[in-house]
Amino acid sequence: MIRKIISNKLVKQTGTLASGAMxxxxxxxxxxxxxxxxxxxxxxxxxxxxxxxxxxxxxxxxLKYEMAIVLTEKRKETYSVVGLSLLIMIGLFFIxxxxxxxxxxxxxxxxxxxxxxxxxxxxxxxxxxxxxQNILYQWHTKLENYGTMSKNKVIQKMxxxxxxxxxxxxxxxxxGLIWGFTLGLLISLLVLIxxxxxxxxxxxxxxxxxxxxxxxxFRFPLYTAPQNLLNAIxxxxxxxxxxxxxxxxxVGFYFFAVRxxxxxxxxxxxxxxxxxxxxxxxxxxxxxxxxxxxxxxTFGLLCLIIVPVIIIFMFGPELxxxxxxxxxxxAGEMAKWMMLWIGLMFVNPPSNAVLLALNKNNNQLVLDIxxxxxxxxALYIGGSTGDIIYTIKLFSIVGLFFNIILITIxxxxxxxxxxxxx
Numbered sequence: 001m002i003r004k005i006i007s008n009k010l011v012k013q014t015g016t017l018a019s020g021a022m023x024x025x026x027x028x029x030x031x032x033x034x035x036x037x038x039x040x041x042x043x044x045x046x047x048x049x050x051x052x053x054x055x056x057x058x059x060x061x062x063l064k065y066e067m068a069i070v071l072t073e074k075r076k077e078t079y080s081v082v083g084l085s086l087l088i089m090i091g092l093f094f095i096x097x098x099x100x101x102x103x104x105x106x107x108x109x110x111x112x113x114x115x116x117x118x119x120x121x122x123x124x125x126x127x128x129x130x131x132x133q134n135i136l137y138q139w140h141t142k143l144e145n146y147g148t149m150s151k152n153k154v155i156q157k158m159x160x161x162x163x164x165x166x167x168x169x170x171x172x173x174x175x176g177l178i179w180g181f182t183l184g185l186l187i188s189l190l191v192l193i194x195x196x197x198x199x200x201x202x203x204x205x206x207x208x209x210x211x212x213x214x215x216x217x218f219r220f221p222l223y224t225a226p227q228n229l230l231n232a233i234x235x236x237x238x239x240x241x242x243x244x245x246x247x248x249x250x251v252g253f254y255f256f257a258v259r260x261x262x263x264x265x266x267x268x269x270x271x272x273x274x275x276x277x278x279x280x281x282x283x284x285x286x287x288x289x290x291x292x293x294x295x296x297x298t299f300g301l302l303c304l305i306i307v308p309v310i311i312i313f314m315f316g317p318e319l320x321x322x323x324x325x326x327x328x329x330x331a332g333e334m335a336k337w338m339m340l341w342i343g344l345m346f347v348n349p350p351s352n353a354v355l356l357a358l359n360k361n362n363n364q365l366v367l368d369i370x371x372x373x374x375x376x377x378a379l380y381i382g383g384s385t386g387d388i389i390y391t392i393k394l395f396s397i398v399g400l401f402f403n404i405i406l407i408t409i410x411x412x413x414x415x416x417x418x419x420x421x422x
Contacts, residue, residue: 020150024157025263031161032260036324038168039177041252041331047177048255049112049243050123052236057096058130059232062089063221067356069138070281071217078142079202080209081217085135087210093131097124110240113248118175122182129185136192141278145195152191160184223365224356230368234375238395241376245383245391254392256328257320257335261312261342272297273349280350280357291414294350298407301347309343312336334392341399348403351410363409371402 062085069085072078100106100123104115112119140149160181167176193200243251276297283290312319313336320332355364378398382391 020153024153027154027157027161029260029263031165033324035161035164035168035177036256036328038165039174041249041256041327043174043177043252044256045243045248045250045252046112046114047181048239048251048258049248050119050126050178051181052239053107053110053112054123054126054130056229056232056236057127058134059228060225061092061127061131062086062135063092064225064228065214065217065220066135066138067220067224068213068217069135070142070278071357072142076209077213078139079199079204080206080213082135082139083203083205084210084213087205089131089135093124093128096127100124113243119178122178125182126185129182129189132189133185133192136189136196139196139199140192141275144278146275148192148195152188155191156184156188158184159187219359223362227365227368230365230372234368234372237372237375237379238392241379241383242388242391245379245386246388250388253328253331254334256324257331257338258342260320260331261335261339272301273353276350277353277357280353284357287414290354294354294410294414297350298347298411301349305343305346309339312339330388333389337389337393337396341396341403344400344403344407348406351407354410354414358413360413363413364406367402367406367409371398374398374402 065081065088066085068081069078072081100120104117104120107113107115107119107123112123137149140146161184162180163183164176164180167173167180173179238254239251242254276293279293280290283293316336316339317329317332320335321329324331352364354360375395375398378394379391382388382394385391
């Protein structure tokens with residue numbers, strides 16, 4: 001049975017991708033107790049605000065056409081979708097850059113209080129880097145180059161951590177968290193670009209092919225892009241709104257706790273999402289087999305995360321204080337409740353992949369509209385009380401509830417088919 005499991009293609013590919021993510025996160029985890037003693041919660045709060053905003057913008061830079069790369073059937077079509085994604089990304093990036101450079105004060109309304117030229121430049125560099133990375137990840141997924149993606153994750157984390165430590169130790173510059181992340185991200189892109197050198201040289205864009213691809217995969221900009229944007233805003237709402245109701249230090253506690261708690265998702269969940277999306281795309285005409293793999297993968301992820309959820313819920317404050325210093329105990333109190341929805345979020349990658357591969361983007365869009373609305377209401381109600389732990393409790397319960405709904409929708413669709421989703 002063990003040999004059968006190990007020889008499974010999905011397990012092999014996930015293992016390849018997850019191994020790099022795991023090593024990268026181990027590096028980050030080992031460095032965190034050091035970074036937490038040199039950088040202040042306010043420093044993590046500023047980094048969190050910038051990464052949140054950059055992540056939100058990067059999600060729609062190519063209008064999610066890059067997700068169609070995996071679905072293409074011929075190399076010519078693959079090149080067409082890659083080219084379409086790059087052209088849209090460049091165009092939108094130019095527009096956004098022009099607006100922020102001309103009106104940097106707009107950042108204050110987006111949760112970033114520091115509107116200096118330095119912060120604008122860093123924000124734009126990170127946004128562009130994430131946008132390019134999203135396209136390259138999907139291209140490598142299409143080619144099943146999971147080893148390359150695994151290597152990218154390791155080099156990226158090593159570069160970021162190394163630069164963050166060097167800057168604070170040699171220059172005592174508390175912007176080191178931001179610059180370290182920016183430079184590390186850009187350096188790691190070379191790992192993704194170099195193996196595709198010949199493919200990139202072969203890119204020949206044809207106007208008619210671009211138009212044909214844009215029409216064929218119209219569901220991605222129409223449904224997936226708004227859905228991913230809403231999801232990114234939903235995930236980033238605490239960072240954006242906690243700063244409004246509380247202060248940058250509180251934002252730092254939240255962002256620090258999220259980084260720690262999302263390690264399992266970064267190590268395994270993200271890899272499962274990438275590989276299972278390709279697998280679901282291959283099996284979209286064989287729903288019974290896809291249903292079997294969906295159940296096995298989802299249940300397996302639930303078994304992996306249940307123990308960490310219980311441990312963090314019971315001993316969160318004590319663990320954070322012991323590992324990162326007594327000043328981070330407040331982050332542990334937040335983590336105790338946040339682990340409920342983050343734990344179940346670790347289980348839902350197969351559900352997201354199934355709905356995306358089977359063109360059920362509209363279901364995700366409706367769900368995310370409801371999610372972001374109720375999450376915003378929960379943060380507003382909690383923030384108005386001035387009690388940060390109460391606010392996190394409300395936010396976490398909403399996230400837990402909606403993750404259950406997402407998994408249930410995917411399960412029912414695969415089990416009962418189109419008849420109940422007309």
